[in-house]
Structures are given as structure tokens and as C-alpha cells.
Amino acid sequence: MTLLKIARMGHPVLIAKAEPVPDPTAREIRELADSMVETMTDAHGVGLAAPQVHIGKRVIVFLAPEERAAGEAPTDVAPLTALVNPTWEPLEEETVLGWEGCLSIPGLSGAVPRYKRIRYQGLTPQGQPVEREATGFHARVVQHECDHLDGVLFLMRMTDFRLIGFNEELRQYMMKPEAETPPE
Numbered sequence: 674m675t676l677l678k679i680a681r682m683g684h685p686v687l688i689a690k691a692e693p694v695p696d697p698t699a700r701e702i703r704e705l706a707d708s709m710v711e712t713m714t715d716a717h718g719v720g721l722a723a724p725q726v727h728i729g730k731r732v733i734v735f736l737a738p739e740e741r742a743a744g745e746a747p748t749d750v751a752p753l754t755a756l757v758n759p760t761w762e763p764l765e766e767e768t769v770l771g772w773e774g775c776l777s778i779p780g781l782s783g784a785v786p787r788y789k790r791i792r793y794q795g796l797t798p799q800g801q802p803v804e805r806e807a808t809g810f811h812a813r814v815v816q817h818e819c820d821h822l823d824g825v826l827f828l829m830r831m832t833d834f835r836l837i838g839f840n841e842e843l844r845q846y847m848m849k850p851e852a853e854t855p856p857e
């Protein structure tokens with residue numbers, strides 16, 4: 674495992690479409706996923722996509738910890754997961770605004786509309802198929818990481834640019850402690 678350098682907004686790899694992985698269980702993909710987990714954990718993140726470490730392949734790692742879940746729904750949480758060639762679809766039309774940050778856009782957060790309930794699927798680098806329903810923060814992190822595979826950053830999904838700011842200011846003035854939802 675290796676700590677990888679994280680690309681920051683402005684690097685072209687972050688706005689390029691990532692390539693599908695032909696052999697999801699290849700040793701290099703397992704090693705990539707392990708290094709992405711190490712890099713994400715070191716950076717105190719909860720999600721990371723391969724383009725963020727300068728690798729244009731469709732690999733993501735993420736977790737949806739209990740402390741980020743707004744409610745009690747089991748679909749709100751997910752263990753640390755690595756997925757190759759993930760896909761997802763919304764299960765209902767409804768979207769919700771929530772705060773997001775990104776390791777490639779350090780220091781800033783913005784309120785982004787995301788689908789409330791989705792289903793996603795993919796293969797782990799160990800060859801296990803994963804198919805899950807996700808809600809709340811879990812649904813949000815999966816949509817955010819999958820967006821990275823298509824060269825989309827959370828800023829590009831924002832609909833109200835008043836709801837972006839530096840974390841220190843937002844924490845003081847806008848984010849409630851329990852804080853999924855930005856002020857109207």
C-alpha cells in the first residue's frame with residue numbers, strides 16, 4: 674500500500690471520463706484500491722475516486738459511517754467498500770440538498786442536490802458482486818464518487834452558489850451541528 678498524491682481541482686484528470694476496468698480482480702486494481710483506502714483514511718475523507726489520485730480508471734472507495742447517518746435506516750450506512758465499474762440509478766425522483774466537501778477541493782463545502790434513494794452495483798476488487806440500496810449520506814457519497822468517474826465535481830452539481838464557502842466560516846454560521854441540510 675502506498676499513500677497517493679491527491680489531484681486538486683484544476684488538474685485535467687478531474688474533468689476527464691475514467692475508463693472501465695476490463696479485469697476488476699487484477700492484482701494492480703486490488704493494490705490501487707488498497708492504496709486509495711489508505712490515502713482516503715490519511716486525509717480524513719469518506720470517499721475517493723481513482724481520478725482523484727491521477728488514475729483514470731473506474732474505481733471508487735467510500736464508507737457511510739453511522740455518525741453521518743441522519744436516521745436509523747440501515748440503508749443510511751455502509752462499511753468501507755471498494756467498487757470497480759460501479760453504476761447506480763435513482764429509486765425515486767426526490768432530491769435533497771446536503772453539504773459536501775471533496776479531497777480535491779480542500780477547505781470548501783457546498784450544498785448539492787442529490788437523489789435521496791438510489792440503487793448501486795459494482796464488483797469489489799476481490800470479485801464479490803455488490804448491489805445495495807442507499808439513502809441519506811450513503812446515497813450522497815456514492816453519487817459524489819461516481820460523478821468523479823465522469824469528470825464531474827460537486828461544484829458542477831450546485832444550484833445555489835450562495836451555499837458554498839470555506840469550512841471554518843460555514844461551521845460557524847451555516848452548518849448546524851447535526852447538519853445534513855443547509856439553511857433555506
Ligand code: NI
Pocket residue numbers: 774775776777817821
Ligand atoms: Ni470528491
